[in-house]
Amino acid sequence: MPKSALDKDLKKVVKLEEATHDLSRSIAAPGLAVLFLVAIFLVMSGLAPSGPLSFFVIAGGVIAGYMALNIGANDVANNMGPAVGSRALPLGAALLIAAICEAAGAILAGGDVVNTISKNIVVPGQGFEVRDFVMLMMASFLAAAIWIHLATFLNAPVSTTHSIVGGVLGAGIAAAGFGIVNWPTMGAIAASWVISPVMGGVIAAALLGFVKWQVLFKPDRVTAARRWVPVLIGLMAGVFAMYLALKGFSKIWKPSAGTVWLLGLVFFIAGTLATRPWVARRAATLENRRKHVAGLFTLPLVFAAGLLSFAHGANDVANAVGPLAAIVAAAETGTATAGNVALPFWVLAIGAIGISLGLALFGPRLIRTVGTKITKMDAPRAYCVALAAAITVLIASALGLPVSSTHIAIGGVFGVGFLREQLANLGLKADGPKPAKPTPSEPSSLTRTPEDAIKKQIKREKRRLVRRRHVLGIAAAWVITVPAAGGLAAALYALMKAVSDF
Structure with missing residues (x-):
């Protein structure tokens, strides 16, 4: 056989092997997810309370696992x-850290109570049938999971909380009309669609502006970093101490407001003093270049990302399994209740394992979207996004605003991106202000050539460092989350009701 023909055949074999490998990977992830749901079905078959609603409890467990998988795939990114x-x-290390921190947060500090009607979105009356209530929760839960699944497929980071809100709202209206809805609560949630990303973006941009003007734009960046980086790390320590005290450890500790502030101050001072020697040692070996100084933010960023994942697991595990706890409570008591019910350990375990597994199997694509496709990130920018997310949640909690961690984080990414864009258009790039260059006199209109006009137009063109199509796509997904999940939940509830009455 001629050598050229042999080479062609070998290339075909290699391409076939690559295609087979890609196909096996694409099949493996859904296969493992299905095995997880089958395992939940088998476990729930033994744990479900006996009675006429046992089937709904088993089905609710499977839906909870499906929901947890989608939260891991979408929200953790x-x-x-x-x-x-x-x-x-690297992506592998990020997946491992997030999986461990999410599971630890869910199991060790997961909320011990959850409102069965998702923050009082709907309030069933005394005559509301328990079977209708269980189907309402199942329909809303399944609709939210399907919507998040679709959003993940489309690379759109959406709020899991708002997906559940939309599901409960749509199923509740389908079950009992508009009178069942708590409209003041819905108004506050709708306001958070704007408040969350704007607040996160403004705070992230302000933090990045401080880093740029106080450190990166200074002639002696190393000296400026030795002065300010420990303060920023101390700020991170104080903010996260307050964040975890308020949002992460509610199961085991509920401190007063004064205690939270004192805790934040203590950790701020301790974090600043403890990291000064570390920063000084690192700074002694650094060149006075932006890239080298920016590396000082890498280790604090890793800790910040891990802490955010821990707090997310502690809080959002209720989004994954809260309705399941409501279904179990309704099956055990035989009544529809809008009160608080306990989250049993096995329910928390479903949420923790499902979130971690969903992140590992389906999270990488959306992680890349958030981290690389909206705007270019480096360690200082990413650090400002993580710190802004924690600060925004603290402010929102103090003001009683129901905000979305997804909206806050994405708003922070947009905030640092638009700040970079504005600074670049003002001539303030990574190395600070540039000295103005003398501009040659422009040719007169009589001597100007078409090439001159094109060059002038290009010179006037503003730089765009944030990809607009991602801004519009994500914003559109946010706007339609509640109505999409609500409409799907209403249809599912009507289907369930028709089947049960048949």
């Missing part, structure tokens, strides 16, 4: 995306 995009963490 917001915490790890900037760290991966900045190359502070």
Whole structure:
């Protein structure tokens, strides 16, 4: 056989092997997810309370596992995306850290109570049938999971909380009309669609502006970093101490407001003093270059991403399994209740394992979207996004605003991106202000050539460092989340009701 023909045949074999490998990988992830759901079905068959609603409890467990998988695939990317995009963490390490921290947060500090009607979105009356209530929860839960699954497929990071809100709203209206809805609560949630990303973006941009003007734009960056980086790390320590005290450890500790502030101050001072020697040692070996100084933010960024994942697991595990706890409580008591019910350990375990597995199997694509496709990230920018997310949640909690961690994180990414864009258009790039260059006199209109006109137009063109199509796509997904999940939940509830009455 001629050599050229042999080479062609070998190339075909290699391409076939590559295609087979890609196909096996694409099949493996859904296969493992299905095995996880089958395992839940088998376990729930033994744990479900006996009675006429036992089937609904088993089905609710499977739906909870499906929901947890989708939360892991979509929501966790917001915490790890900037760290991966900045190359502070490789994708594999980010997945491992996030999986461990999410599971630890869910199991060790997961909320011990959850409102069965998702923050009082709907309030069933005394005559509401328990079977209708269980189907309402199942329909809303399944609709939210399907919507998040679709959004993940489309590379759109959406709010899992708002997906559940939309599902409960749509199923509740289908079950009992508009009178069942708590409209003041819905108004506050709708306001958070704007408040969350704007607040996160403004705070992230302000933090990045401080880093640029106080450190990166200084002639002696190393000296400036030795002065300010420990303060920024101390700020991170104080903010996260307050964040975890308020949002992460509610199961085991509920401190007063004064205690939270004191805790934040203590950790701020301790973090600043403890990291000064570390920063000084690192700074002694650095060149006075932006890239080298920016590396000082890498290790703090890794800790910030891990802490965000821990807090996310502690809080959002209720989004994954809260309705399941409501279904179990309704099956055990035989009544529809809008009160608080306990989250049993096995319910928390479903949420923790499902979130971690969903992140590992389906999270990488959305992590890349958040970390690389909206705007270019580096360690200082990603650090500002993570710190802004924690600060925004603290402010929102103090003001009583129901905000979305997804909206805050993505808003922070947009905030640092638009700040970079504005500074670049003002001539303030990575190395600070540039001295103005003398501009030659422009040719007169009589001597100007078409080439001159084109060059002038290009010179006037503003730089765009944020990809607009991602801005519009993500914003559109946010706007339609509640109505899409609500409409799907209403249809599912009507289908379930028709089947049960048949």
